[in-house]
Amino acid sequence: MTAASTLLDIHDVSLAFGGIQALDDVSLSMATGELLGLIGPNGSGKTTLLNAIGNLYTLDRGRIDFLGQRIDRLPLHDIALQGIARTFQVARVFRRMTVLENMLVPGYTANEAAQHTPGELGQRARDLLRFLDIDQLTHEQAGNLSGGQQKLLEFARALMLRPRLILLDEPFAGVHPLLKERMLERIGELHGQGIDFIVVSHDLPTILRLSSRLAVLANGRKIADGPPEEVRHQEAVIEAYLGV
Ligand SMILES: Nc1ncnc2c1ncn2[C@@H]1O[C@H](COP(=O)(O)OP(=O)(O)O)[C@@H](O)[C@H]1O
Ligand SMILES: [Mg+2]
Incomplete structure (x- = not known):
């Protein structure tokens, strides 16, 4: 076990959409080994924060480092290659x-294709579909899956690049x-x-059960x-989130 x-490391990040301050000076540092739950009312900035980490937006202020390297100015496709x-x-x-x-699809990024044969990528894909219990849908059109099954597929697909951090x-x-129980087990x-x-x-009982740490926006x-x-x-938190 390493320490x-x-x-x-999210440092003083701010981001506005027109007049809406979606992220207002947010700092949040996460250590390896943590499972961080992020909650907050609708419109509090949760998705925007994930998008900021995923580099979908240019920050107005602040910086984001991942494993000691600044990532908020990397090209979008580099984020996945960094392990997010x-x-x-x-x-x-x-x-x-x-x-x-x-x-x-993610298997065909330059990196993976250079390191693995198509056969290996196909095997990994099948293993992950089995891991998430959706291998019976392997040859189904994705558009025919239920919303929950699509979420499992997206989760399985996210695992193809062997990420270090999953949002x-x-x-x-x-x-x-x-399916939710299955997903919880797999996480x-x-x-x-x-x-x-x-x-x-939004599911507070579940997030309390799952997380080792909880942040509230x-x-x-x-x-x-x-x-x-x-x-x-x-x-x-009770005032802002639980509304009691
Ligand atoms: N792409 C966007 N363009 C304009 N406003 C946005 C955009 N994304 C989010 N917002 C606004 O930013 C605020 C935070 O939204 P969001 O991060 O989606 O909240 P949450 O995920 O916590 O419900 C909301 O007021 C939302 O309307
Ligand atoms: Mg959201």
């Missing part, structure tokens, strides 16, 4: 491709309880294998951050 070190993968609030799959073809945006929303297993996660979710500001059982009882 924990800084995995991700993500899924979206509404799954983004290639609807007219089969499940297997969807899995192979999951509302992974359980609209997902059948059985736990992957975390045990050394993959760290940031999980955005409200109006683009981080209002709490710490052990889940402590954070949930903080007054500012």
Whole structure:
């Protein structure tokens, strides 16, 4: 077991869309080995923060470092190669491709294609589909899958590039309880294998069960951050998030 070190360092990040301050001076440092839950009311900036880490936007202020390297100015496709993968609030799959073809898309990045034969990539894709229990859908058109199955596919696809950090945006929303349990189990297993996660979710009981640490956003500001059982009882969190 190696000692924990800084995995991700979000430093004083601000980002506005027109007049909306979506992220307002957010700092958040994450060590290796953490499973960070990220909660907050609708519109509080959770998705924007994941997008900022994923380098979809140019920051107005601040910087983001990953494993000691500045990443917020890298070209978009470099983020995945650095070891960061993500899924979206509404799954983004290639609807007219089969499940297997969807899995192979990230495999064809220059890096992977240079390191692995098509046969190896295909085998890895099949192994991951089995791991997430959707291998019976291997040859189905992705557009025919249920919303929850699409989320599992997107999750499986995110694993193709062997990420170090996975960002999951509302992974359980609209997902059948059985698929959700499966997903929770798999997140736990992957975390045990050394993959760290940031999980955005509205589902407070689930996020409390899953996370080793909980951060709370409200109006683009981080209002709490710490052990889940402590954070949930903080007054500012109860006011902003739980609305009681
Ligand atoms: N691409 C965008 N263009 C304009 N406004 C946006 C965009 N993305 C998010 N916003 C706004 O930024 C704020 C934060 O949104 P978001 O990060 O999606 O919140 P959350 O995921 O916490 O519900 C909201 O007010 C939202 O309307
Ligand atoms: Mg969101």
